[in-house]
Amino acid sequence: MSLHALKLAPQDCGDCPIRHRAICARCDGPELARLEEMKYYRSFQAGQNVVWSGDRMDFVASVVTGVASLSQTMEDGRRQMVGLLLPSDFLGRPGRIAAPFDVTATTDLVMCCFRRKPFEDMMAATPHVAQRLLEMTLDELDAAREWMVLLGRKTAREKIASLLASLARRDTGLKAHVARGPISFDLPLTREEMADYLGLTLETVSRQMNALKRDGVVKLGEKRRIVVPDFDLLARQTGDDTDGGFRS
Amino acid sequence: MSLHALKLAPQDCGDCPIRHRAICARCDGPELARLEEMKYYRSFQAGQNVVWSGDRMDFVASVVTGVASLSQTMEDGRRQMVGLLLPSDFLGRPGRIAAPFDVTATTDLVMCCFRRKPFEDMMAATPHVAQRLLEMTLDELDAAREWMVLLGRKTAREKIASLLASLARRDTGLKAHVARGPISFDLPLTREEMADYLGLTLETVSRQMNALKRDGVVKLGEKRRIVVPDFDLLARQTGDDTDGGFRS
DNA sequence: CAAACGCCTTGATCCGGATCAACTGAAAGG
DNA sequence: CCTTTCAGTTGATCCGGATCAAGGCGTTTG
Numbered sequence: 071m072s073l074h075a076l077k078l079a080p081q082d083c084g085d086c087p088i089r090h091r092a093i094c095a096r097c098d099g100p101e102l103a104r105l106e107e108m109k110y111y112r113s114f115q116a117g118q119n120v121v122w123s124g125d126r127m128d129f130v131a132s133v134v135t136g137v138a139s140l141s142q143t144m145e146d147g148r149r150q151m152v153g154l155l156l157p158s159d160f161l162g163r164p165g166r167i168a169a170p171f172d173v174t175a176t177t178d179l180v181m182c183c184f185r186r187k188p189f190e191d192m193m194a195a196t197p198h199v200a201q202r203l204l205e206m207t208l209d210e211l212d213a214a215r216e217w218m219v220l221l222g223r224k225t226a227r228e229k230i231a232s233l234l235a236s237l238a239r240r241d242t243g244l245k246a247h248v249a250r251g252p253i254s255f256d257l258p259l260t261r262e263e264m265a266d267y268l269g270l271t272l273e274t275v276s277r278q279m280n281a282l283k284r285d286g287v288v289k290l291g292e293k294r295r296i297v298v299p300d301f302d303l304l305a306r307q308t309g310d311d312t313d314g315g316f317r318s
Numbered sequence: 319m320s321l322h323a324l325k326l327a328p329q330d331c332g333d334c335p336i337r338h339r340a341i342c343a344r345c346d347g348p349e350l351a352r353l354e355e356m357k358y359y360r361s362f363q364a365g366q367n368v369v370w371s372g373d374r375m376d377f378v379a380s381v382v383t384g385v386a387s388l389s390q391t392m393e394d395g396r397r398q399m400v401g402l403l404l405p406s407d408f409l410g411r412p413g414r415i416a417a418p419f420d421v422t423a424t425t426d427l428v429m430c431c432f433r434r435k436p437f438e439d440m441m442a443a444t445p446h447v448a449q450r451l452l453e454m455t456l457d458e459l460d461a462a463r464e465w466m467v468l469l470g471r472k473t474a475r476e477k478i479a480s481l482l483a484s485l486a487r488r489d490t491g492l493k494a495h496v497a498r499g500p501i502s503f504d505l506p507l508t509r510e511e512m513a514d515y516l517g518l519t520l521e522t523v524s525r526q527m528n529a530l531k532r533d534g535v536v537k538l539g540e541k542r543r544i545v546v547p548d549f550d551l552l553a554r555q556t557g558d559d560t561d562g563g564f565r566s
Numbered sequence: 567c568a569a570a571c572g573c574c575t576t577g578a579t580c581c582g583g584a585t586c587a588a589c590t591g592a593a594a595g596g
Numbered sequence: 597c598c599t600t601t602c603a604g605t606t607g608a609t610c611c612g613g614a615t616c617a618a619g620g621c622g623t624t625t626g
Contacts, residue, residue, distance in 0.1 A: 142467050144557055150470040152463040163456055170460055197445070204452045207459060208411055212418055214462035215400035219390050221469035222398040222517025226583065261604060269470030274583055276605055309392055474613065509574060522613055524575055 081111070086182075091158035092132040093206065096198035105199075108188045114138075114175035120161075121169045129183045130162030136179035137258040140171040141266060151267040153214070156240055160206055164190050177258045221269045224309050229268040230278045231307035234288065238298055253301055257294040282307070329359070334430075339406035340380040341454065344446035353447075356436045362386075362423035368409075369417045377431045378410030384427030385506040388419040389514060399515040401462070402506075404488055408454055412438050425506045469517045472557050477516040478526045479555035482536065486546055501549055505542040530555070 083089060083106045094105055111134070114120060120138060121127055133155045140153040152171060155161055161173060161181070193200045220232055241255040257264075261272040261279075268275065282288050287304055289297040298304050305312050331337060331354045342353055359382070362368060368386060369375055381403045388401040400419060403409055409421060409429070441448045468480055489503040505512075509520040509527075516523065530536050535552055537545040546552050553560050 140463070142463070144467070144471065145559060146557075148471040148557075150467040152466045165453070166456075171463070200448065200452060204448060204455065205413070207452065207455045208414075211455060211459045211462060214459060214466065215388070215390070215419070217466060218400045218462065218469055219392070219398040221466055223392060223396040260602095271584055272604085273585080273606085276603095277583090280605075309394075309396075311393060508572090519614055520574080521576085521615080525613090528575075 088158040096202045114179040118175045120173040123172045125169045127169045128186045131181040131183040134180040136177045149266045228309040252299045254297040336406040344450045362427040366423045368421040371420045373417045375417045376434045379429040379431040382428040384425045397514045476557040500547045502545040
């Protein structure tokens with residue numbers, strides 16, 4: 071199998087699964103046509119690197135399907151993941167050429183890319199892309215700050231529960247604890263990647279996963295399948311306000 | 319002494335110390351005049367709360383002088399600071415009424431405020447404020463992600479050294495390790511606030527501060543004065559790439 | 567003035583998660 | 597087929613930082 075990213079034939083934006091949540095969400099007719107014209111797809115296999123920290127990045131991109139991670143590694147090898155890019159999330163920073171973090175595909179990944187220059191030109195000329203990017207960046211900043219609370223103050227069990235809850239929520243698209251009954255999804259991360267995201271070691275992740283299983287909070291199926299029989303029970307393990315502290 | 323925020327007579331934007339770094343940096347003639355017309359100052363004493371998490375915020379603001387902190391508290395009292403606002407930093411989120419975090423003045427503080435509605439109208443009508451806000455938000459996101467590495471992977475000593483280095487850098491305006499010779503500045507935080515920022519306890523902060531002092535990395539003067547005789551020596555305690563890993 | 571309080575330091579002890587080390591099972595490859 | 601490799605589990609031990617406790621200033625307050 072090729073080790074290089076594949077370029078795929080472009081698909082019609084109208085059929086795109088992330089059409090109304092990605093950077094292009096606000097664009098219509100002529101703006102969308104302009105984006106459609108400059109876009110191209112790239113595909114990566116699970117485990118493949120997308121860019122290295124410090125690399126020149128002359129494109130920006132949206133995740134179409136799959137999951138990518140942003141991470142930073144210290145000289146002595148300690149690694150911290152600083153973000154997960156899920157479908158519709160945006161990668162790249164207008165006005166900055168060097169990537170600030172390593173970007174890696176943690177599952178098979180398809181991205182919708184735009185070359186930097188035309189994209190920046192478009193941002194300067196029309197308002198909707200910049201508006202949407204500001205909104206998405208503000209959301210990411212909120213998420214980063216919530217993660218800081220997790221990293222600085224939560225116990226190992228709370229960290230695991232928080233990660234599982236957040237993946238479950240995003241995967242099923244439920245806003246709070248709307249859905250009753252069991253939820254299930256596939257973990258897009260290995261134990262080591264979870265550890266890198268949560269500021270733990272992989273052994274601690276393994277032990278706490280099995281502790282949550284023993285306590286009936288989750289079931290661990292074959293092949294990274296996770297079943298959450300009672301989402302509220304999981305939510306109560308996260309250390310967060312479980313009742314609706316209205317935030318929005 | 320009054321417990322309430324003082325409103326001060328507005329000052330001419332031309333003389334403003336943060337004029338070229340704040341949200342207004344890109345604005346000129348008519349845009350600046352419009353901002354000048356709608357602005358008003360508020361002043362807070364050290365320790366005073368600016369807004370509580372969940373509060374309705376019907377203004378946005380720039381820090382003019384002093385330092386404010388953003389923090390989140392878990393139900394059981396564990397607290398994590400998720401950001402420091404230094405002069406020229408921006409508070410508030412267009413399009414979102416509820417504050418997501420507690421905001422507290424950690425020193426005496428002066429803020430330049432704009433009522434939400436006129437500010438949002440201006441953002442929609444002219445490009446420069448939105449452009450600058452995007453740029454500042456992207457910088458904040460980078461900073462938040464660097465802090466995630468600190469919280470998740472650094473030792474107590476490295477955390478303290480990183481905080482001191484970052485305050486020293488921002489306080490003296492030096493980009494890297496340009497300045498030779500001693501640097502000194504005043505800590506704007508108590509031991510407890512440092513602990514909340516670094517994901518430690520105040521006892522550990524105290525011990526590690528004194529360890530750095532014993533090792534000659536810093537001198538602790540009267541009244542929270544910090545003297546850094548050799549910035550490179552301090553930088554080497556942070557765990558970061560000390561050599562110029564070019565980023566930007 | 568003494569008492570009280572805020573901020574900081576220092577000591578003794580404890581514990582959660584890191585570290586070191588086997589081991590299991592599944593998938594891949596010769 | 598056997599071997600290798602990768603992901604995960606489990607156990608024993610260790611240690612960095614938390615916790616509990618006491619005391620020391622310097623500044624307010626009555």
